[in-house]
Amino acid sequence: xxxxxxxxxxxxxxxxxxxxxxxxxxxxxxxxxxxxxxxxxxxxxxxxxxxxxxxxxxxxxxxxxxxxxxxxxxxxxxxxxxxxxxxxxxxxxxxxxxxxxxxxxxxxxxxxxxxxxxxxxxxxxxxxxxxxxxxxxxxxxxxxxxxxxxxxxxxxxxxxxxxxxxxxxxxxxxxxxxxxxxxxxxxxxxxxxxxxxxxxxxxxxxxxxxxxxxx
Amino acid sequence: xxxxxxxxxxxxxxxxxxxxxxxxxxxxxxxxxxxxxxxxxxxxxxxxxxxxxxxxxxxxxxxxxxxxxxxxxxxxxxxxxxxxxxxxxxxxxxxxxxxxxxxxxxxxxxxxxxxxxxxxxxxxxxxxxxxxxxxxxxxxxxxxxxxxxxxxxxxxxxxxxxxxxxxxxxxxxxxxxxxxxxxxxxxxxxxxxxxxxxxxxxxxxxxxxxxxxxxxxxxxxxxxxxxxxxxxxxxxxxxxxxxxxxxxxxxxxxxxxxxxxxxxxxxxxxxxxxxxxxxxxxxxxxxxxxxxxxxxxxxxxxxxxxxxxxxxxxxxxxxxxxxxxxxxxxxxxxxxxxxxxxxxxxxxxxxxxxxxxxxxxxxxxxxxxxxxxxxxxxxxxxxxxxxxxxxxxxxxxxxxxxxxxxxxxxxxxxxxxxxxxxxxxxxxxxxxxxxxxxxxxxxxxxxxxxxxxxxxxxxxxxxxxxxxxxxxxxxxxxxxxxxxxxxxxxxxxxxxxxxxxxxxxxxxxxxxxxxxxxxxxxxxxxxxxxxxxxxxxxxxxxxxxxxxxxxxxxxxxxxxxxxxxxxxxxxxxxxxxxxxxxxxxxxxxxxxxxxxxxxxxxxxxxxxxxx
Numbered sequence: 001x002x003x004x005x006x007x008x009x010x011x012x013x014x015x016x017x018x019x020x021x022x023x024x025x026x027x028x029x030x031x032x033x034x035x036x037x038x039x040x041x042x043x044x045x046x047x048x049x050x051x052x053x054x055x056x057x058x059x060x061x062x063x064x065x066x067x068x069x070x071x072x073x074x075x076x077x078x079x080x081x082x083x084x085x086x087x088x089x090x091x092x093x094x095x096x097x098x099x100x101x102x103x104x105x106x107x108x109x110x111x112x113x114x115x116x117x118x119x120x121x122x123x124x125x126x127x128x129x130x131x132x133x134x135x136x137x138x139x140x141x142x143x144x145x146x147x148x149x150x151x152x153x154x155x156x157x158x159x160x161x162x163x164x165x166x167x168x169x170x171x172x173x174x175x176x177x178x179x180x181x182x183x184x185x186x187x188x189x190x191x192x193x194x195x196x197x198x199x200x201x202x203x204x205x206x207x208x209x210x211x212x213x214x215x
Numbered sequence: 216x217x218x219x220x221x222x223x224x225x226x227x228x229x230x231x232x233x234x235x236x237x238x239x240x241x242x243x244x245x246x247x248x249x250x251x252x253x254x255x256x257x258x259x260x261x262x263x264x265x266x267x268x269x270x271x272x273x274x275x276x277x278x279x280x281x282x283x284x285x286x287x288x289x290x291x292x293x294x295x296x297x298x299x300x301x302x303x304x305x306x307x308x309x310x311x312x313x314x315x316x317x318x319x320x321x322x323x324x325x326x327x328x329x330x331x332x333x334x335x336x337x338x339x340x341x342x343x344x345x346x347x348x349x350x351x352x353x354x355x356x357x358x359x360x361x362x363x364x365x366x367x368x369x370x371x372x373x374x375x376x377x378x379x380x381x382x383x384x385x386x387x388x389x390x391x392x393x394x395x396x397x398x399x400x401x402x403x404x405x406x407x408x409x410x411x412x413x414x415x416x417x418x419x420x421x422x423x424x425x426x427x428x429x430x431x432x433x434x435x436x437x438x439x440x441x442x443x444x445x446x447x448x449x450x451x452x453x454x455x456x457x458x459x460x461x462x463x464x465x466x467x468x469x470x471x472x473x474x475x476x477x478x479x480x481x482x483x484x485x486x487x488x489x490x491x492x493x494x495x496x497x498x499x500x501x502x503x504x505x506x507x508x509x510x511x512x513x514x515x516x517x518x519x520x521x522x523x524x525x526x527x528x529x530x531x532x533x534x535x536x537x538x539x540x541x542x543x544x545x546x547x548x549x550x551x552x553x554x555x556x557x558x559x560x561x562x563x564x565x566x567x568x569x570x571x572x573x574x575x576x577x578x579x580x581x582x583x584x585x586x587x588x589x590x591x592x593x594x595x596x597x598x599x600x601x602x603x604x605x606x607x608x609x610x611x612x613x614x615x616x617x618x619x620x621x622x623x624x625x626x627x628x629x630x631x632x633x634x635x636x637x638x639x640x641x642x643x644x645x646x647x648x649x650x651x652x653x654x655x656x657x658x659x660x661x662x663x664x665x666x667x668x669x670x671x672x673x674x675x676x677x678x679x680x681x682x683x684x685x686x687x688x689x690x691x692x693x694x695x696x697x698x699x700x701x702x703x704x705x706x707x708x709x710x711x712x713x714x715x716x717x718x719x720x721x722x723x724x725x726x727x728x729x730x731x732x733x734x735x736x737x738x739x740x741x742x743x744x745x746x747x748x749x750x751x752x753x754x755x756x757x758x759x760x761x762x763x764x765x766x767x768x769x770x771x772x773x774x775x776x777x778x779x780x781x782x783x784x785x786x787x788x789x790x791x792x793x794x795x796x797x798x799x800x801x802x803x804x805x806x807x808x809x810x811x812x813x814x815x816x817x818x819x820x821x822x823x824x825x826x
Contacts, residue, residue, distance in 0.1 A: 079605040083598045085730040088605035097608050106612050108605075110725055127723055129612040140616045143719025171620040 057158060061093050061105050063180035065168060069103050069133055076159050076184035078116050086110040089124055091149075091184055104131040105182075107147065116159055116186050119151040123164060128178065130168060139168035139176065147178060158183045264328045264762055266321065267769035269451065269512045270444040273324035280317035280332050283310050287339045294346045301359060304347050308411020309404060311340035316400065319433075323440035325516040327763035327800045330660075347412055363409050364417060376402070376424070383428050392435045399429060448509075448516050455509040458502045459527070466538050469495060473545040477554075487554070488542045489561035496569045499535050503528060504776040508769050510784050515765035518799040521786045532573055532782035536581060539566055543585035547592045555593035560731050562589070567739040571748055572686075574780045582735060595733070602725070602733040609723050610736060613818040621751060621815040624681075628753035631680040631807065632701055638674040646670055648702075648803065657702040657764060657786075657802045671759050675807065681753040682809065685711075687746045690774040695747055697809070699778045699785055702764070706808045707752065713814065716821035717744055740818055751815040754823070758808030765799055 059074030071093035079088040091107040094100040109126025113119045125146040130139040141147045147166030151159060162181040169175050266277035290307040293299060299307065314336035322329035350356040366372060379402045386395035402425070410418050469479045469491055479491035486494070510524045539562075546558050563586075570576035590599040639647035639658065646667055648658035660667060682705050684698035697705030721727070724737050732738045743749070768785050771778070779785055811823045 079601050081598050081601045081605060081725070081733075083595075083730065083733075085725050085727070088725060090605065090608065092608070097604070098611060106608065108609050108723070110722065127609070127719075129616060138616050138619050140612075143715060143722070171616060172623050 057156075057183075057185060059158060059183050059185040061180065061182045063105065063130070063163060063178060063182075065130055065132055065139060065178050066137075066174075066176045067133055069105075069130065069180075071103055071105060074105075074182050074184040075187045076116060077187040078111070078113070080114060086112060087114060089113075089116075089119070089126070091182070100131070102131075103133045105129070107149065109146070109149075116151075117154055120154055120159075122151055124149050124151065128166060128168065130178070138171050139178075141166055141178075142169055154186070155183070157186055159186050264331045265766050265770060266326045266328045267512065267515065267763075267766040269516065269769065270324045270440065270447045272440075272443065273321055273326050276317050276320050276324075277326065277328055280314055280321065280328075283317070284314050284332055284335055284339075286310055287314060287336065287343075291339045291342045294342055299343070299346050301350070304343060304350065305408035305411060307339070307343040308347070309407040311336050311343060311411075312403065312407045315340075316403075320436075320440065323437045324444045325441070325800065327515065327766050330801065343411070351412065360412060363412055367409055367413075367421065376406075376421075380424055380428070383425070383432075387428055387431055392432055392439070395428070396432050396436050399425065399432060444516055448512050451505075451509045451512050455502070455505040458505050459531070462498055462502045462531070463534065465498065466495060466534055470538060470541045470545075473542050474548075477545060477549050487558060487561075488546050488550075489558050489565050492539060492542050492562070493565045495538060496535065496565065499531060499781065500572075500776055501773060503531065503779075503781050504771070504773050506531075507771065507776065507779055507784060511765045511768040511786070514786050515769065515799040521784055525784050528784055529782050532575065535569075535781075536576070539582060540585045543582065543589050547585070547588035550589075550592060552592065552594050555589055556595060559586070559589050559593050559595060560733075562586070563732065563735055563738040564742060567735055567742050568746070569781075570735070570739060571743060571746075572777060572781050574782050577739075578736075586735060590733075599733045602737070606724050606732070606734065606737050610740065610818055613720075613723065617815060617818055617820050620820045621681075624753060624813060624815075624820065625751075628679045628681040628812075631682040631697075631705070631756075632703060634678060634680055635675070635703055635805070638678075639671065645674075647674075648805075655798055655802070657798070658805065659798055659802055668761065671761065671805065675756050675759055678756045679753070679812075680756060680807075680809070681751050682807075683751055685747065685749040685752050685814065686777045687748055688774045688777050694774075696775075696778060697752065697807075698780070699804070702802075702804050704778055704804065704806055705752075706758070706806055707811060711747055711749075711752075711811055711814060712824040713821040714824050716816060716819040720744060720816070720818055740816075744816060749814040749816050752809060752811050753813045753815075754809045754811040756807050757810045758806075760806040760808075761803050762806070763800070764802040764804045767804055 058072055061069065061071040061074050063069045073093050073095055074091070075095065076089065076091045079090060081087070087110070089107075089109045089111045091105070092100070093103070093105040100106075106129045107126055109124045111119065111124060113122075125148045126141075127143075128139075128141045128147040131137070132139060145167055147168070148164045149161050150164045151161045153160045160181070160183050163179050166178045167175055168178050266273050268274040268277070287307060287310045290299060290303055290310075293303070314332055318329045318333035318336060320329075321332065351360055379398065383395050383398050383402070386392070386398060406421065410421055413421065465481070469481065472479045473488055473491070476485075478485035478487060480486070481491055481494050506524065506528060510521055513519050513524070514521065543562060546555055546562075550558060566582060570579070587596075587599075590596050635658075636649055638645075640649045640651065641647040642651065647670065648660065648667060650659070653659065682697045682703075683700065685707065686696055686698050688694045688696060692709075694709070695707040695711060697703075697707065720740065724732055724740060726732050726737070726741055732741050764785070768779075813820060813822050
């Protein structure tokens with residue numbers, strides 16, 4: 001029973017039940033007592049709740065490439081261009097376009113789905129770039145062998161999925177398998193992202209790459 | 216008038232007896248003190264640098280000199296493997312003097328070929344003189360010499376020379392210098408087959424009576440030829456400025472027509488905006504080509520400052536930038552949605568193709584606002600913004616990855632420019648194109664081409680290198696070159712086939728036959744792929760060719776204009792390392808032929824397919 005250390009209100013409830021059992025009572029009394037304890041515990045938690053600020057969800061990647069890689073942000077959006085071409089599923093580990101720092105993940109795939117929700121239970125193949133933790137090494141999937149993700153579920157505002165299969169190639173030619181999971185915040189309004197237009201390509205040099213938005 | 220190293224040794228050479236008195240010593244001195252230009256290649260090391268022919272008369276003289284020099288070379292080659300007949304030695308001596316004479320004439324026309332021809336002739340003269348001296352030491356030679364001097368000293372011959380001199384002096388007095396020069400040339404041509412055998416003590420008295428007249432004639436004719444070259448330069452200036460003015464007024468008129476009617480009449484038919492813009496861009500290319508030709512002729516002839524002309528190139532780029540923006544805005548103001556939509560995509564293609572030819576348009580956002588206005592007019596605001604969101608970040612990652620991958624590969628294929636400058640730095644036995652203390656940024660022939668060419672071949676052939684800016688020359692048959700930069704440009708095979716990269720880029724930019732790219736950045740990515748214009752190419756050097764810097768650009772055909780960026784000039788004075796003034800006649804450029812192994816597009820790196 002205690003092979004796993006219980007946590008939170010379950011622990012409090014079990015402690016009370018154990019004390020009661022050891023004093024020797026009937027099954028009915030035991031059930032009533034358990035229910036009362038449950039209620040009391042929930043009430044207690046409700047009382048405490050405002051005192052604990054709930055951190056906003058930011059999503060997360062937990063990948064294994066040549067070394068484990070974890071990011072504190074993951075967001076996913078489905079971009080609909082609306083001129084008859086395929087839609088684009090974009091998954092990334094940073095909030096502002098053009099502004100990743102440290103370990104970073106970028107995945108993009110052309111899809112026919114027109115909502116993120118309709119992708120649940122499906123696999124999506126696309127191009128993945130990763131900037132790893134070890135010396136900021138860059139990895140990319142090759143055109144001929146895309147990385148496949150499985151979209152597993154929607155949990156509130158998060159989309160949960162895993163990297164099902166894929167191989168990444170480093171800029172020196174080294175290869176590594178990629179696997180892992182992610183919980184990505186579903187970005188509903190991609191058009192409102194702040195770095196929509198990068199006005200100064202010069203600011204995007206070296207580690208931040210070059211680029212910018214040009215129409 | 217500018218000083219020219221040629222003048223010093225041409226004077227020495229022209230005073231033939233003096234030259235030969237100096238003999239071997241003179242050759243050694245001249246070879247180190249002067250500059251030899253040679254359009255030599257790994258395959259034709261004896262090639263002669265082309266004439267630019269700014270003064271039309273120079274071209275004919277150049278052709279004669281090249282033919283004479285070729286014959287002279289044949290005698291030299293024969294002398295090195297066997298012996299020359301008396302007839303050949305006589306003719307060789309005469310041809311040597313003729314080529315020197317013609318070289319000096321070409322120098323008066325500011326032809327870089329002059330230096331090349333003169334030093335070749337000096338070497339040939341020295342080589343043939345060696346043969347003559349060996350011959351004179353034989354009994355047969357001694358007898359030949361006696362007969363020859365007896366003939367030259369005969370009363371008949373003395374009288375003939377006196378008559379010729381008298382006629383020349385009369386022509387000089389009448390200021391008929393061209394006739395006087397012809398007469399002097401004929402007289403020398405008759406004398407040299409025999410005079411070439413004479414020991415200096417005998418030769419000096421033979422030519423001395425002509426020297427005063429010769430000096431006057433050369434000075435006068437030299438000034439006339441220089442004046443002709445300068446007049447031809449002034450004509451080139453007129454031509455280019457007239458073309459510039461026409462372009463200015465055509466562009467102004469086109470903008471007002473666009474604003475008034477949304478159409479522009481440049482020929483017979485009114486054109487929609489993008490098509491008119493495309494034609495105007497082509498006209499701009501032609502005017503820039505004229506500017507390059509004029510600027511380089513000026514560089515050869517007056518060695519003048521290139522800064523004002525570079526500003527002209529820049530000003531034209533600014534004008535065309537404004538023109539493109541005004542066209543976009545005009546269509547955004549008055550075109551109906553359907554026309555705006557089709558024009559939008561076409562403008563992207565037209566502007567991105569030209570943007571690759573203009574340094575400050577590449578990777579620039581200057582047209583963003585105007586394109587955004589046209590997209591709104593076309594009802595494409597949302598698709599364009601969504602497309603940008605769906606592709607900009609992909610391109611940023613692709614570019615970052617391609618750049619890092621390229622840098623890894625470049626460790627094995629170092630920069631051509633860096634290799635060239637380090638391997639052709641003169642030191643000790645290495646007779647290169649850059650002197651240790653040389654502040655001038657471009658390569659100069661500081662040593663004889665006979666030494667430099669083999670060294671260039673030894674140092675650079677088969678070397679693995681990478682070079683920036685592959686450009687497509689849109690002739691009847693397209694060609695691919697490496698854009699000119701710092702004394703170097705490059706030649707590539709007819710078609711570079713990639714092993715990979717193209718389909719992946721199209722896929723990542725969500726482009727297919729029915730769905731073109733919707734931003735300028737993505738359009739540039741796809742168009743550069745289609746046109747085979749890559750950021751970098753890496754491969755092995757399989758050929759070298761050295762030319763006169765000025766001549767190469769003065770004679771560059773229109774199709775080669777893409778070798779120079781539209782907002783720049785070959786000898787740009789905006790170069791941060793200082794103004795490359797001077798050396799109009801002795802700076803060279805080297806063309807490397809490269810067998811490509813890989814290319815770096817901005818958004819991917821691919822090996823080149825082997826067949």
